[in-house]
Amino acid sequence: MLDRGPRSRRLRVTVQYVEVAAQATAGGANLRRSKHTGLPSRLLALWQRRRAVRLLVARDLKVRYASSALGYLWSVLEPLLLAGIYWFVFTQVFTRTVGAEPYMVFLLAGLLPWTWFNGAVIDAARALHTEAKLVRSTNVPREVWIVRVVLSKGVEFLLSLPVLFAFALLYSAPVDWHLVLLVPGILLMSVLVLGIGLLLAPLVVLVRDLERIVRIALRLGFYASPVIFAVSDVPEPWDAVFAFNPLAGIFELCRAGFFPGAVNWGHVGLSAVVSFGLLALGWSVFARLERTVLKEI
Amino acid sequence: MTASEPVIAVRDAGVRFHRGRRHRSMRDFLIRGDRGMQPGEFWALDGVTFDVRPGEAIGVVGRNGQGKSTLLKLVAGVMLPDRGSVDVGAGVAPLIEITGGFVSDLSVRDNIALTAGLHGMSKADIAERFDEIVDFAEIPDFLDTPYKHLSSGMKVRVAFAVVSRLEEPIILVDEVLAVGDKAFKRKCYARIDELLAAGRTLFLVSHSDKDLQRFCDRGLYLKQGRLVEDGPMDDVLAAYGREDGGSQ
Numbered sequence: 001m002l003d004r005g006p007r008s009r010r011l012r013v014t015v016q017y018v019e020v021a022a023q024a025t026a027g028g029a030n031l032r033r034s035k036h037t038g039l040p041s042r043l044l045a046l047w048q049r050r051r052a053v054r055l056l057v058a059r060d061l062k063v064r065y066a067s068s069a070l071g072y073l074w075s076v077l078e079p080l081l082l083a084g085i086y087w088f089v090f091t092q093v094f095t096r097t098v099g100a101e102p103y104m105v106f107l108l109a110g111l112l113p114w115t116w117f118n119g120a121v122i123d124a125a126r127a128l129h130t131e132a133k134l135v136r137s138t139n140v141p142r143e144v145w146i147v148r149v150v151l152s153k154g155v156e157f158l159l160s161l162p163v164l165f166a167f168a169l170l171y172s173a174p175v176d177w178h179l180v181l182l183v184p185g186i187l188l189m190s191v192l193v194l195g196i197g198l199l200l201a202p203l204v205v206l207v208r209d210l211e212r213i214v215r216i217a218l219r220l221g222f223y224a225s226p227v228i229f230a231v232s233d234v235p236e237p238w239d240a241v242f243a244f245n246p247l248a249g250i251f252e253l254c255r256a257g258f259f260p261g262a263v264n265w266g267h268v269g270l271s272a273v274v275s276f277g278l279l280a281l282g283w284s285v286f287a288r289l290e291r292t293v294l295k296e297i
Numbered sequence: 298m299t300a301s302e303p304v305i306a307v308r309d310a311g312v313r314f315h316r317g318r319r320h321r322s323m324r325d326f327l328i329r330g331d332r333g334m335q336p337g338e339f340w341a342l343d344g345v346t347f348d349v350r351p352g353e354a355i356g357v358v359g360r361n362g363q364g365k366s367t368l369l370k371l372v373a374g375v376m377l378p379d380r381g382s383v384d385v386g387a388g389v390a391p392l393i394e395i396t397g398g399f400v401s402d403l404s405v406r407d408n409i410a411l412t413a414g415l416h417g418m419s420k421a422d423i424a425e426r427f428d429e430i431v432d433f434a435e436i437p438d439f440l441d442t443p444y445k446h447l448s449s450g451m452k453v454r455v456a457f458a459v460v461s462r463l464e465e466p467i468i469l470v471d472e473v474l475a476v477g478d479k480a481f482k483r484k485c486y487a488r489i490d491e492l493l494a495a496g497r498t499l500f501l502v503s504h505s506d507k508d509l510q511r512f513c514d515r516g517l518y519l520k521q522g523r524l525v526e527d528g529p530m531d532d533v534l535a536a537y538g539r540e541d542g543g544s545q
Contacts, residue, residue, distance in 0.1 A: 055414040059403070137397035138415045139374035139389065291377035295314060 039283060045141045052140045053148050060152035076160045079111040086111075086228050098229035100259045102171035108164045109255045110227040112157060113189060117247065118218055120153035124197025125204050125214045132297040142290055143283075146197040150190055157186070168258055179257030188268075189250050192275035198282030202289035205296055226251055231267060243267050246274040302386070303348035304467065304498055305372060309381035311522075312342040312367050341367045343522040344381070351387075351466065354499040356513030356530055358537045364522040365502045369393055369469050372500060387498075388417065388465035395456035401445035405436060405455060408444050412459050426462050433484065434458035454481055461488050467498045486511070506534055 046053075065071035087104050090096045099106040127145045128135055135145060161182075168175060204210045225247040226234075234242050242248055243264075249271025255262040315338055342364045349355060357365045370376035371383045373391040398412045409430055413423045431437055434454040439447060447455070461468070470489070489512060493499055503509050509516065509530060516533025518526035526536045 049417075051419075052415050052417075055411055059400075059407070059411060062407075063402070133394070133397035134415070136375055137391065137394045138412075139391070140415060291379060294376050295312070 039287075042141065042143065042283070042287065046143050046147065049140050049144060052138075053144055053151065056144070056148040057152045057155065060148070061155060064152075064156065072159070075156050076163050079108065079115045079160065080163065083107040083111050090228065098233040100230070100262070102167075102173050105164070105168050105171055105173045105258050106230075106255065107228060108167055109258060110225075110251045112160050112164055113185070113251060113254050114222065114225065114227050114247070115160070116153050116157035116189065117193060118222075119156075120150050120193040121196055121200070121218060122214065123153065124149040124193065125200035126211055127197065128201045128205050128293060128297060129208075129211075135294075135297055142293075143198065143286065146194065146201055146286075150193045150197060153193070154186065154190055173258045174260070175257055176260065177257075178260070178263070181253045181256040181263065184268075185250050185253030185256075188246075188253070188272060188275050191279050192246050192250070192271075195275060195277075195279030195282040198286040199278065200282075202286055202293045205293045206289065230255075230262070231264065243270055244274065246271040246278070302350070304351045304386050305349035306384040306386075307345055307347050307368075307371070307381070308384075310342055310345045310368075310371060310378040310383055311340050311380035312364075312371065312376065313338050313379045314341045340522050342371070342378070342519075345519075345522075345524045346381075347517065347524065347527055349498060349500075351498055352496045353515055354493055354513045355501065356509040356516045356533070357500065357502045357519060358504075358509065358516060358533060359519035360541055363519045365519055366393070366471055367522075368517075368519065369471050369500060369502055372467070373469055385467070387467055388463075389467045389469060390416065390460050390463035390465040391469045392457065392460050393469055393471040395460050396452045399444050399452065399456060402443055404441045405444055405447070406440045409455065409459055412456070413463070416460065416463050417465075418463060422464070430455075430458045430462055433462075433488070435481075450478065450481075457485060457488075461485075461492070465497075467500065468492055469500045471502045472504075509534060 064075065083104060086107050090098070091103055096103055124146050127149050128142070131145050135142065167173075200210070200214060204214070224242070225245055226242060231239055231242045231248050231252075243266065249264075249268035252263045252267055345364075345368065357368060359365050367376065369391070370393065371378055372385060373389055373393055374385065375391070375393075398415060399408045400411065403411065409427065410423055413426075413430075414420070418426075431440065434451070434457075436447075436451060436455060439451065444452065444455075468489075489499065493512065499512060501509065501512055513530045516526070516528065516530040516537075517524060518533050518537050520540070526533045
């Protein structure tokens, strides 16, 4: 009868509290400890707030695609134009000696993942800075702001894949089962971008001019990555350098379906080692700088 | 009894800030980490220790810049202590910088969903309480207006409406009662009364003795980052008045 009376509410809150406390002792679910927490508990906290990530990614995609009629076009326009230019320069002006035929498909299979990498690194690097107000006012694991960028750029990449398939069809490129290697390619790319993002985001808050350096590094990185050519096109002493670029293995996985023999498993293995290494480094730097960053934003 | 276990336990908590330079050099970060005191640093909070039991209503007093907001941010989990520990055993609804979480380009409707979601409200709960929130904020005609087009008073109303609907056992309130017109203020008071009656734990930062006396039974007095008084609200206010009253 007195269902909504203060007393029963108080009881309910108490019960809630007991539940929370029990949960906390069981697995640290809701209990927040300010002492240094290790990677496992950080992962757990992130997983528990996955809904926040989903919300933010959905918001990003909404802003990207719903707010402008040309939304989808914009997201594929840049790689398409770049591919067109490189195709023109390397097949019409010069005689193509790098990459593989159909060159347009070769270019797109590198440029689309590059666009993801480039956009995600730029946005992730300044994620904590641009979302400073939200970071300051909501208690979600701070990794959320980086994961969100990696994922929403990843979804944009997935949505741009039909363009690649359309050109593959247009040029009637041979397609085989190696196409499934796109999946590990995408996973590896996520790991790599997350690692770089976690590393850069706190540093950009503390050292503002790092953002410019990142942009310059990315511009140079484009030519230091096998986008318009393959690692096998690079002459002897330098190809080893390119092999250490984690993007080499990833692009090879993306090209595997259309270009038989594109994959060099040595490159893929190196790429995995470097990507996971960067993730470990990025996460530890992020955890270490977190408290300082929270004071500075 | 579990009910008497502290819901917030703050142990020797300290937060260090820099007075001058905004940040240290890359070299310091990478080589020295965040150990060691540097010139120009000071403790915004220093050796603060206290427990809060479920259902307590606590008022925090002190002059500007004495660490009140920093303390609330620690409890809210949006800042981490450099020393000591802050253990919070239940969810927190932070009414701190409440308009901060809103995105100016999104509509009010989307903003409500986003902020509520970020604070951990489930989709079903948001749907269920959406009308309540809109009703409380008195903005039924502005639901599809971009948030940036609202007046500043409306913005605060929407924000307060959302965050005060979070079903969290702990509520933090930082000066938000100072804004808004009289009628809305009355509503906020009523809402806080309601939450207190429901057994929530309240943490209130205010410069209004009236508000503090109205809601709080226990007071914390911060001076230069140190907790100098912890006791019944009236005693703490009296001590604060004795020490700092003359300079106000």
